[in-house]
Amino acid sequence: MxxxxxxxxxxxxxxxxxxxxxxxxxxxxxxxxxxxxxxAAVTRVYELKGRSDAKPPIVLIADVSQLYDPLxxxxxxxxxxxxxxxxxxxxxxxxxxxxxSRGSSGVAYRIPDNNVxxxxxxxxxxxxxxxxxxxxxxPARSIGEAEGYFGDRVDFYADGGVAFETKPSxxxxxxxxxxxxxxx
Numbered sequence: 001m002x003x004x005x006x007x008x009x010x011x012x013x014x015x016x017x018x019x020x021x022x023x024x025x026x027x028x029x030x031x032x033x034x035x036x037x038x039x040a041a042v043t044r045v046y047e048l049k050g051r052s053d054a055k056p057p058i059v060l061i062a063d064v065s066q067l068y069d070p071l072x073x074x075x076x077x078x079x080x081x082x083x084x085x086x087x088x089x090x091x092x093x094x095x096x097x098x099x100x101s102r103g104s105s106g107v108a109y110r111i112p113d114n115n116v117x118x119x120x121x122x123x124x125x126x127x128x129x130x131x132x133x134x135x136x137x138x139p140a141r142s143i144g145e146a147e148g149y150f151g152d153r154v155d156f157y158a159d160g161g162v163a164f165e166t167k168p169s170x171x172x173x174x175x176x177x178x179x180x181x182x183x184x
Contacts, residue, residue, distance in 0.1 A: 004156060039099045072178045088110040090174065
């Protein structure tokens, strides 16, 4: 297990691209990240967290070019001003891998409002990023708390300081006509 001072190390790309998982500070909370297109890595995150197989993950993307399905006609790349930002949006999907949709008809995406994280996402591609905590425990607010939860069961920690957010991103669902309904 390696501890990096932040999300900017090129080594993170190498670890994630080879199937590794780790802890990074997103634009909201610390998350357990893995490449979204790597089923084994996604499964590893679910097992680590004790996360329900029925609960789809949030997928972080650098920009709309990383969506598995195109945006509906008439919806711009800022998705009605919600991106980049602390808004996750469930977008209807036919093309996303089944381990991301998990039986639902869409995938929840977020373009984080963090340039360093978006640069990492441009290099790795989409990453899942559920909160860094075992299911049912409070989210880790620091690397120390995350290490207390996961120890050496992750491949790296990227220390982004203290997470000041105490709640996850807002969650919206996009309807087939491009409107939004807030879920949380």
